[in-house]
Amino acid sequence: MKKKEQSSAAAPQRNEISHPLQNHPHLLDIQARVDDPELSDLSELMEFNRTTNCAPYCCHKSRAIQFFEPICLNVVITFKIPDILQEHPLGMHIKEIGEKAGVDHQKLGQIMRLLATKHIFREVATDRFANNRLSIQLVSSNPLAGHLSLYNEMIKAAMMTVEVLRNSNQKKIEQSAWNRMTGSERSMFEYFEEGTLESERQGALFALGVRGWNNAVQAAAVLSDFPWGQYPPGTIVNDVGGGIGTMAMELIKAFPNLLLKLQDRPKRIHQAETEVWPELLPSAIAEKRIEFKAIDFFVESPIEGCDVYYLKHILLHWSDEKCVRILRNIRAVLKPSACILLHDYVLQHTNRDDTRTPQADSALTLKEAPEPLLPNYGAGHVRQYNLDIAAMVLLNGRERTIEEFVDIAGKADLRFAKLWHTGEMAVLEFHPA
Structure with missing residues (x-):
C-alpha cells in the first residue's frame, strides 16, 4: 500500500x-496583528543595511x-x-x-x-x-494571490512612463501610462465599468485584489490603533469609495457598536451586495448593519446623516482639484459633530527639515528614523513610494505629504484635528471648519 x-x-x-x-x-x-513596531524597525534596518552595503x-x-x-x-x-x-x-x-x-x-x-x-x-x-x-x-x-496578479498589467503600463513624461500636458487621469498601454480613452475605473468580458474580469480582480493588498500593508492595524470602540452604539460609518467593502466588513466584525454604509461605483456595489457579502458575512445583511448604495462622488454627496465618513486609499487616485471636489461633496452633508477620516500612506521627504519647530508643528510631525538612516527610513519604507509611482502609472495620481492633505482639506472647508498612526499607514481626522 x-x-x-x-x-x-x-x-x-x-x-x-x-x-x-x-x-x-x-x-x-497568521496572527491578526503583524505590525509590531519593533519588528518593523528591525526590518527597516536590515533593508537599509542590504541596500547601502552593496557595490553601486x-x-x-x-x-x-x-x-x-x-x-x-x-x-x-x-x-x-x-x-x-x-x-x-x-x-x-x-x-x-x-x-x-x-x-x-x-x-x-x-x-x-x-x-x-x-x-x-x-x-x-x-x-x-x-x-x-x-x-x-x-x-x-488567498486574496494576496489576486492582488499580486494585478502587477502583471502594472508592469506593462509602467513601460509607457517615459512616453507620458515626454508630454508634460498629459496630466488627466485618462492620459496615464496605463491608458497608453491599453489604448483606452477612459480612466481605469471607468474601463472596469465598460461591460466587456475583459473589463469585467479585470474590475472584479482589482476589487478582490484589494483584500490581498489590505493584508500586505497591514491595513487592519486601523482596527486597533483608531478608537472605534469609543463611539456610542448605533454610530454610522460611511465607507466612501470602499469597493466591495473589505474594511467595512472588518469594522462590522470587530465593533458591534457600528453600523456601516458602503458606497462606490455601481458595478462594485452590485458585486458587494450580490456576491461578496452574502458569501462572507450574510449576518450583517440580515441584521441590517450594512447598507449598499452606488455613488459618483464627483457629482453627488454621500448618504446624509452619517457620523463618520471613511475614505481609504481614495485621494491618491485623483488630482488635487478632484480631491477637493470629493471632500466638498462630503462636507455638504457633514454634521457639526461628524468627521472625515482619510486612511492612507503619508509620505515623508528624504531630507531632515531643521527649520521646522517641533512644538509648533507637533500635530504634523511623523516619526523620523535616527541617523544614519534617512528620516523616512529609506528603503525600509519604500512600499509607500512604490505605491506613489503605481498611482502615477495607472491614474496619473499620487500619494501626499501631511501638509498636502491638510491643504486639500482646507480648500474643502475642513479643519485638521489629529493624525493617528496605524501600522505603516495613518489616519487623518478632519472636522467642519
Whole structure:
C-alpha cells in the first residue's frame, strides 16, 4: 500500500526561529496583528543595511532586472502551482507539475528555480519542488494571490512612463501610462465599468485584489490603533469609495457598536451586495448593519446623516482639484459633530527639515528614523513610494505629504484635528471648519 505523504517539517512553535524554507506557515504569518513596531524597525534596518552595503554597479544591475520576479510570480499564480503542490507536501517533479498545470515543464522549471532562489518554493531534490511558508501564501484561495496578479498589467503600463513624461500636458487621469498601454480613452475605473468580458474580469480582480493588498500593508492595524470602540452604539460609518467593502466588513466584525454604509461605483456595489457579502458575512445583511448604495462622488454627496465618513486609499487616485471636489461633496452633508477620516500612506521627504519647530508643528510631525538612516527610513519604507509611482502609472495620481492633505482639506472647508498612526499607514481626522 502506498504510504500517505507526510511533511518532513513540523509546524514551528512560538519560540522557534522562523525561516522561509519551513514548509508550514509560521505563527507570525497568521496572527491578526503583524505590525509590531519593533519588528518593523528591525526590518527597516536590515533593508537599509542590504541596500547601502552593496557595490553601486551590482546594486543598479540587480534592481534593473527585478521585474522578472513579479512576472514569475504571475506565472505560478495563473497556473495555480501552489495549489497543485498543496496536495504533495514532499514535492513533485517538475515534469509532473508541468503536466498537471498544462505548461511546458522546462520553462516552468526555470521559473520555479528563480523563485526558489528567492526562497519562494523549495527545491527538495533535483527538479523536485514543494511549497514553503512563502509560496503557501500564493494559493488561489488567498486574496494576496489576486492582488499580486494585478502587477502583471502594472508592469506593462509602467513601460509607457517615459512616453507620458515626454508630454508634460498629459496630466488627466485618462492620459496615464496605463491608458497608453491599453489604448483606452477612459480612466481605469471607468474601463472596469465598460461591460466587456475583459473589463469585467479585470474590475472584479482589482476589487478582490484589494483584500490581498489590505493584508500586505497591514491595513487592519486601523482596527486597533483608531478608537472605534469609543463611539456610542448605533454610530454610522460611511465607507466612501470602499469597493466591495473589505474594511467595512472588518469594522462590522470587530465593533458591534457600528453600523456601516458602503458606497462606490455601481458595478462594485452590485458585486458587494450580490456576491461578496452574502458569501462572507450574510449576518450583517440580515441584521441590517450594512447598507449598499452606488455613488459618483464627483457629482453627488454621500448618504446624509452619517457620523463618520471613511475614505481609504481614495485621494491618491485623483488630482488635487478632484480631491477637493470629493471632500466638498462630503462636507455638504457633514454634521457639526461628524468627521472625515482619510486612511492612507503619508509620505515623508528624504531630507531632515531643521527649520521646522517641533512644538509648533507637533500635530504634523511623523516619526523620523535616527541617523544614519534617512528620516523616512529609506528603503525600509519604500512600499509607500512604490505605491506613489503605481498611482502615477495607472491614474496619473499620487500619494501626499501631511501638509498636502491638510491643504486639500482646507480648500474643502475642513479643519485638521489629529493624525493617528496605524501600522505603516495613518489616519487623518478632519472636522467642519
